[in-house]
Amino acid sequence: YLHDYMPAIRGLSDKTIETYKQSLKTYLRFLREEKGLEDEDVSFEAFARDNVKEFVVWLKGQGASARTVNLRITSIRSFLKYCGQEDFELRGIYESVCQIQKLKEEKHPILYLQPEATAAILSAYDAKSKKHRRNRMMLILLYDTGARVQELADLDIESLHIDAPNPFVTIIGKGRKRRNVPIMKKTV
Template sequence: MSSGDFFGLVRAWLTVHLPRARRLSPHTIRSYKTALTALLDYLRETRGLRLAEVTFDAIDHATIAGFGSWLVETRHLAPSSANQRLAAIKSFLAFCAAEDPTLVAVWLGVKQVRSMRAPAPSPDALSMTAVHALIAAPGQATPRGVRDTTLILVVFDTAARIQEALDLTPADIDTTPGRGRVTLTGKGRRTRTMPIMDKTGRHLDQYLHAFHPGTPDPDATLFYTVRAGRHQQMSQDNITYLLNKHADTARQSCPELPERIHAHQLRHARAMQMLRAGVPVPHIKEFLGHANIATTSIYASADNQMVREAIQRAASPAPDLAPAWKGDDDLILKLSGLR
């Protein structure tokens, strides 16, 4: 099969099969597109293949196994992220095999590639001291300060995934005191309604007044940037940039803030806070929108502080210790739906 056949199937998979037949969200399709783009980068860097030379002949068990190792060793992806890329490639080849029986052997070979070994993840949650410092860092003196404070508060208070926060609209917000809530749309287009603190509701009211004056369009993007005079949804890169900008400021009073900040650390911090407050793990699972309680259980296994405090409370009195002493590729990518 030719390179044209390969990229024709890429385009059909990305623009027809995934959005129409499988009805996947744009966010999920973007992640699949990222996986294919990474595979093309791998073939170029390790095989010297230009896009016009990529065919199914270049794809077999050894190639995809090497691709997984390359993602971890050269691209420095976590094994879990590399496995997501591998799963996307396998999904693509399964689609190709269904479209063209001559590709079944390719799919069956790649299907046998083992996932990268991933150690049990430990959530890199921010401490509550760090969360408070980060929320306070933008200040309230400027419109951007109001926006950034509100965004950080909403992400923390609802434990939202970053894309869930970016997809919010004014219609998803209820700031009624004592009954405030935010409706998030998560993976698989599943929605969940999250209660919010009255303080978060007041910040949202202030934000809506400044950035969505009058009667807001209920379907407008809640958090946006302005480009060429038009409102556009903020990107994940925008969020990462502003979090790290404010972390640089907050670090002056809170040195424990890590050098790099990402939005998921706020989600982890909220989950750990709930766990330490005695909220049962099944309730936290629903709050976070996890499909499997095993995913939520990592917070319980990671929180040694709770165990330490319980041991201290249960310990019998003991004597004190003695005092111590101290060009072309662009066109192909566009035509195949990868750009």
């Protein structure tokens, strides 16, 4: 599941796979601490809906945020979906766990930099050295495209289409999805 299916079939990134792995390890820790099940004794019955619901309560008791709890539920569902596809008899466990409601996540408003703050950040990098020019350009590109830092780090020369009539950057985002993002002529 973690070594073949997720990277090859689903095309998930290493970071996503590591997050899912951590979620499953956390569930195994719950089973050990709360149910007295050692790893080698865990069977699919341990993934019963009631156990997963107790896991949610346990996570909240550990101080996990709603977002973390929901991520753990998603990881378990994904694993059980895979198992159900491999063995039809396990499909019922997956469907049962899918009935568990996710927690309501608090929505945080998106905060934007004011033009003065942006100018102050950019002024920290003058044009005197190559390093400063590079860092300034990276900040401008981040600001102009709205890209994540990792997305910017993954850019290569073929990603830049600055000679096009309407310049743009091809960004590879989460899930290895490509998107073309226009950039201002001033950035070019």
